[in-house]
Amino acid sequence: MKHLKISLILIILVISNLELSAQTTKKPLRIGVVGLVHSHVGWILNRAKKTGDPDIEVVGIAEPNREVAERYMQRYGLPMSLVYSTVEEMLDKTKPDAVTAFNEISNHINVVKLCAPRGIHVMVEKPLAVSIDQARQMEALAKKHKIHLLTNYETTWYGSNHKAYQIAVKDGAIGPIRRIVVHDGHDGPSRMNKEFVAWLTDPVTNGAGALFDFGCYGANLATWLLKGERPTTVSAVTLQIKPDVYPKVDDDATIVLTYPKTQVVIQASWNWPFSRKDMEVYGETGYVFTLDGTRMRIRLKDDKTEQTAEAAKTDAPVTDPFDYLAQVVRGETKSVDDLSSLQVNMIVMEILDAARRSAKEGGKPIALK
Template sequence: MARYLLLFLLLSAQLVSGQSPKKPLRVGIVGLEHDHVNGILNKVFRQTGQTDIEVVGIAEPNRELAEKLAKRHGFSMNLVYPTVAEMLDKTKPEAVTDFSRIVNHKKTVDICAPRGIHVMVEKPLATTYEDAKQMAALAKKHNIQLLTNYETTWYSSNHKAYAIANTDKSIGDLRKIVVHDGHQGPKEIGVSNEFFSWLTDPVANGAGALFDFGCYGTNLSTWLMHNQRPLSVMAVTQQIKPDIYPKVDDEGTIILTYPKTQTIIQGSWNWPFGRKDMEVYGQTGYVFTVDGSRMRVRLKDDKSEQAIQANQADAPATDPFAYFARLIHGETKPDELTSLENNLIVVEILDAARQSAKTGKAIKLPK
């Protein structure tokens, strides 16, 4: 009885204030072959009380994979359709989240944009700059949101570092950015067979560690540099474990040269432990991120560095799917790290980095 009374009071308060209960964002999932899909499946089908999104359909041609994940997360196979077009036509989502191979991102935008369906893809946006430009043109033509999701976008430490460096300008003009991302390797950490098969394919993924983890630092550097494109891109890749990764690099380093700043991006499948951290140096101080919340800072008059902690409120959200729903419903402003403007530059840089690694030469970006 008390439960129904509480519900009545909540509904009455909303009616008095002129508000109607918020409906969850109707979301379709494109592809299940990216292990990051477990995040949204866990949120929707295993967490009680979440009202941000509703998964209305899943497009996945691999029935065996769909059945495996349905058993793990408890969703009905009635949600699963063999093609994206059929899923969209039958379920009418407002937005989709793409967990297919990176090369297929353009196909998703091709079919969703004309229908006015918003899209969020997993990083990076595309495997080539040409694809990225065509995707951006479609998104703008049909007035849809086209976002790129990175784990590090939701790190409060990154946003506090940005505030110290750029908003407060506490470390002076930026001089050097160093970003480290990666882990021991996809096989070594035990990714699924479906994920491994395309993640280690140069066409499906764009490259190996160079794209898989180089995109993080490229995204962060572009953000810190206010979407300024670098003058040149230089990259070196290696196959340290060709027996495991015969088709792609497992080690990639990218150097971005700006007029008065340099960025070094180290993406690797050879770290002894998983890491996603960053060093930002200015003329008069530095700020380091250790993980999603811990940081180290030394300013001009400090005799030694200080360990500090970022707060959750420093980040735009802690959940990318809740953020996606709020953005589509007009309840929050677009975040720069997920933005199309930033991620067009990211793919331009990655494309140049791949070319540089192949030729052994620095690639100058056109002005």
């Protein structure tokens, strides 16, 4: 009996050592970057600067504009040897496991067309596409070739949003959700990099102006909080407050989503006096507000006064989209109905597409079939 116990202990130690060895020898996810014309690209380039990163390795960057590529490589201290002039060349020579797209929204579909048949997973910056038709083509390619197709939003990594979800949805502490109000935007993109502004203010390459650029955040959060429910109608009104600055697109938008027992109001603008990404979730018996990535205000049924709260970064599943991408590709976590998932973001695209049509028709409600 004594020998049996010793043998069992030895087996457990061997298994533990094997598991530890597997963890320490886990290779970083090989990531290719498509485009440097989105201002959020600094997110991944900052990670690329790290040597010996256990989770990700940037193996190649596709950017046809040499001046833009040289500027970014110099800024982040990266070698020009990482840069390729075409996506095809970068994919064929570096063979990444996944690609992050920081190009024009209208070109997200081309990234998926090139990556999906090669079995390369894709994460695009928000929103998924410029139209529901493009989104459906991308969805079909992702399913056919069995790749993950994720959409990244800055607000996905806000601990406050996940704490709000825990309170309102998982705990049901405010009762059934009756109203969601989301505010997103800043004082306008005109001060940003010229290559970013050029496509962001073009209805063909961006899909719209503030309507798509910031309206997508509210559509994403609302769809997640309402557990994938599609609205019955979508209405939108847009303004062009600064036509001399943004002559081709709207710079202010209000989107209203109606559900059988809930209403969502999304206020997206390039004309806020300050940058903001905040949300109000009202239930039948209480409310929870997110003021930014950490600060919150909460009042529940038996509270005599409103309470302030702080969320931690750890309230989010991970604090970085690229760590999350690595986990999804490795099968360490699932992306089914979360903020980044294809399922949720197809509904986001339905909402944005309907909002654009509604705005063109003077705010007429568009019924989702």
